Amino acid sequence: MSDAVLLEADLPMGGIKVVEFAGKEVLLGRISSGIYAVDNLCSHAEERLANGKLKGHRLICPLHGAAFDIRDGSALTRPATKPLSTYTVRIENGEIFLGEPGKENS
Amino acid sequence: MTDQQDQPGATRSPGATIADTLRSDAVPPPQPLLEARNEYMGDSDIPFARYTDQAFFDREMNSLWPRCWQWACREEHLQDVGDTYVYDVGRYSVIVVRSSPDEIKAFLNTCTHRGTRLLGYQGGGYSGGFRCPFHGWSWQLDGCIDNIPGRWDFPHVSDETHGLQPVQCELWGGFVFINMDPEAAPLHDFLDVLPDHFQHFPLDQRRIRLHVQKTLPANWKAAQEAFIEAYHNFETHNSPNGGNAQYDIFGDFVTRFIHNLGNYSPESLVDYPGEKFREPVMTEDELLRSMTFFGHGKSEVGPGETARSVAAAGLREQLGTKFGIDLSEVSDSIMLDSIEYHLFPNMFFFPGINVPMVYRFRPNGMDVDSSLFDFVILEPLSEGATHPEPPEPHILDVEQSYTEVEELGWLGPVYDEDTGNLALQTQGFKTSRKQGLTLGNYQESRIRRVHLTLDKFMDEREQGASNE
Numbered sequence: 001m002s003d004a005v006l007l008e009a010d011l012p013m014g015g016i017k018v019v020e021f022a023g024k025e026v027l028l029g030r031i032s033s034g035i036y037a038v039d040n041l042c043s044h045a046e047e048r049l050a051n052g053k054l055k056g057h058r059l060i061c062p063l064h065g066a067a068f069d070i071r072d073g074s075a076l077t078r079p080a081t082k083p084l085s086t087y088t089v090r091i092e093n094g095e096i097f098l099g100e101p102g103k104e105n106s
Numbered sequence: 107m108t109d110q111q112d113q114p115g116a117t118r119s120p121g122a123t124i125a126d127t128l129r130s131d132a133v134p135p136p137q138p139l140l141e142a143r144n145e146y147m148g149d150s151d152i153p154f155a156r157y158t159d160q161a162f163f164d165r166e167m168n169s170l171w172p173r174c175w176q177w178a179c180r181e182e183h184l185q186d187v188g189d190t191y192v193y194d195v196g197r198y199s200v201i202v203v204r205s206s207p208d209e210i211k212a213f214l215n216t217c218t219h220r221g222t223r224l225l226g227y228q229g230g231g232y233s234g235g236f237r238c239p240f241h242g243w244s245w246q247l248d249g250c251i252d253n254i255p256g257r258w259d260f261p262h263v264s265d266e267t268h269g270l271q272p273v274q275c276e277l278w279g280g281f282v283f284i285n286m287d288p289e290a291a292p293l294h295d296f297l298d299v300l301p302d303h304f305q306h307f308p309l310d311q312r313r314i315r316l317h318v319q320k321t322l323p324a325n326w327k328a329a330q331e332a333f334i335e336a337y338h339n340f341e342t343h344n345s346p347n348g349g350n351a352q353y354d355i356f357g358d359f360v361t362r363f364i365h366n367l368g369n370y371s372p373e374s375l376v377d378y379p380g381e382k383f384r385e386p387v388m389t390e391d392e393l394l395r396s397m398t399f400f401g402h403g404k405s406e407v408g409p410g411e412t413a414r415s416v417a418a419a420g421l422r423e424q425l426g427t428k429f430g431i432d433l434s435e436v437s438d439s440i441m442l443d444s445i446e447y448h449l450f451p452n453m454f455f456f457p458g459i460n461v462p463m464v465y466r467f468r469p470n471g472m473d474v475d476s477s478l479f480d481f482v483i484l485e486p487l488s489e490g491a492t493h494p495e496p497p498e499p500h501i502l503d504v505e506q507s508y509t510e511v512e513e514l515g516w517l518g519p520v521y522d523e524d525t526g527n528l529a530l531q532t533q534g535f536k537t538s539r540k541q542g543l544t545l546g547n548y549q550e551s552r553i554r555r556v557h558l559t560l561d562k563f564m565d566e567r568e569q570g571a572s573n574e
Contacts, residue, residue, distance in 0.1 A: 044239075052232055053186075053188070055230050058498070063237055065225040
C-alpha cells in the first residue's frame with residue numbers, strides 16, 4: 001500500500017491542502033516554484049494556517065496576519081517570530097510523499 | 107527660444123508639435139489626446155528646503171498625507187472576503203479589507219485599546235477578523251468589536267467608542283483610494299479630467315502584470331519630479347524625443363505630458379550639445395529599428411508609412427494576440443506613446459498600451475531624504491476575463507538595480523538611468539549656495555503646479571484647523 005499523502009492532481013496551483021503525517025497536521029501548498037510542506041499550526045498562537053491564505057510564497061495566518069515563507073517555513077512578519085517545521089516533498093507517479101528532514105525516509 | 111517679454115511661458119520648442127504628430131497618425135487618437143492646456147504660473151525658484159527640511163516634511167505629515175486621497179491598492183488585491191492590504195505612508199498605516207462580497211472598507215491600523223498596530227506587514231494579506239497581538243481584543247472585518255477578553259472590566263467600551271477607526275475609501279479605475287480625513291470631500295472632487303479622459307482607456311479593465319517597489323535616495327517630491335518631464339530624455343536617456351513633448355495643466359490636481367515615441371523633431375534639439383540626432387537626422391527605418399525592443403516585429407517602413415504607423419501596427423498584432431483583445435481601433439498614440447497623467451499629490455497613470463505604467467511615490471517612513479517608488483505595469487485584460495490574483499511585488503533596496511527584475515526587460519536600464527540622478531540631486535540640494543531649483547516655464551510646469559497645489563492644500567487645511 002502506498003504511503004503517499006496526496007495525489008499531485010488534487011493540489012492546484014495556488015492551493016493548499018492539509019494531510020496527516022508523522023502524527024501531525026501538515027499543510028501542503030503549491031506555488032509556481034513547486035510543492036512545499038509545513039506545519040499547519042501557526043508557530044505564534046497555534047491557529048490552523050489552512051484557515052488563512054496562500055499569497056504567492058506567503059502563507060498568512062488568519063488570526064493576527066502573521067506571514068510565513070512556505071518554501072522554508074521562515075516567519076516573515078510579526079507577531080510570528082519562530083519558523084514553521086518543514087517537510088521534504090517527493091513526487092512519484094503523480095503521488096506526493098513527505099519526509100522529515102534529516103531522517104532516512106526523506 | 108527665449109520667452110517673449112509680454113508672454114512668459116508661451117514659447118514652445120521649435121519643430122512639430124505633439125498635436126501635429128497625432129493628427130497625422132494612421133489611426134487617430136481619442137479627443138482627450140488632442141487637448142492642450144497650459145498656463146504660466148510664475149518663474150520663481152522652488153526652495154530646496156521643501157525637499158530637505160524636517161520642518162516641511164513634518165508639515166506634510168500633518169497637513170498633506172492624512173488629509174489627501176491616495177490609492178492604497180488595486181481592487182484585484184481584494185478578491186475574497188478577508189483579503190487585506192496594508193498601506194503605510196510616513197507614520198500612518200491603513201488596513202484596506204474586503205469586508206463582504208460587495209464592500210471594501212478601510213481602517214486605521216491601530217488597536218482601540220492601547221494603540222498597538224494590528225497588522226505588522228505591508229501589502230497584501232488575509233484576515234478572518236482582526237485580533238490585536240497584545241491583549242487579544244478582536245474585531246470583525248467590518249470594524250465592529252468581536253470580542254474583548256475580560257469584558258467585565260470595560261463597561262465603558264462599545265462599538266461606537268471602540269470599533270476600528272474608519273478611513274474613507276472609494277474606487278476609481280480599479281484602484282482603491284483611501285483618505286484618513288473623515289471630513290475630506292469625495293474623491294471625485296480631486297480627479298479633474300481623469301474620469302472623462304479615462305473613459306477612453308479604462309484602467310479597471312486592466313490587471314497587474316508586474317509590481318516593483320524600490321527605495322529611492324531622495325525626498326518623495328524630488329523622486330516623482332524625475333518622472334514628470336521629458337526634458338531630461340536627451341541627457342539622461344540619450345534619447346532624441348523629449349524636446350517637443352506636450353505638457354498640460356488641467357487643474358490644481360491633474361497634469362499630463364505626452365511624449366511621442368518613434369519620431370522626434372530635429373529642430374527641437376537645435377541648441378542641444380553636439381550634432382547627435384540632428385546631423386544626420388534619423389531615417390524612418392532607423393526610427394523603426396530603434397523601437398525593435400518593443401517587440402513590434404516589423405523591419406521596414408514602406409512608402410506612405412511612418413515608423414510610428416508601422417510600429418503601432420506591429421504592436422497591435424503582437425500585443426493583441428498576447429492579451430487576447432482587439433486593438434485594431436486603438437490609436438497609434440495610445441499604442442506607442444508615453445502619455446502620463448499625474449494626480450496630486452503622488453500618483454501617475456499611463457493610458458498607453460506599450461507604456462502602461464502606474465507610479466506612486468511616498469515618504470519612506472519618517473526619513474525626509476528617502477522615498478518608496480511603486481512601479482506597476484497594468485496590462486489590458488481580455489473582455490469578460492476576471493482579474494487573476496496579482497503577483498507579489500519585487501522589493502528593491504536603494505542600491506539594487508532594476509535590471510535585477512528580469513520581467514522589466516528593456517525598461518530596467520531606463521529606470522536605473524531615471525533613478526541614478528537622485529542621490530546626486532539630494533547631495534546637491536544640501537551643498538548649494540543658491541537656495542532653490544529653477545524651472546523651465548513650460549517643460550517643467552507640472553512640477554510648479556504640484557508645489558503650488560501643495561501649498562494651497564496645506565494652507566486651507568491648516569486654516570480650517572485654526573478656525574475650529
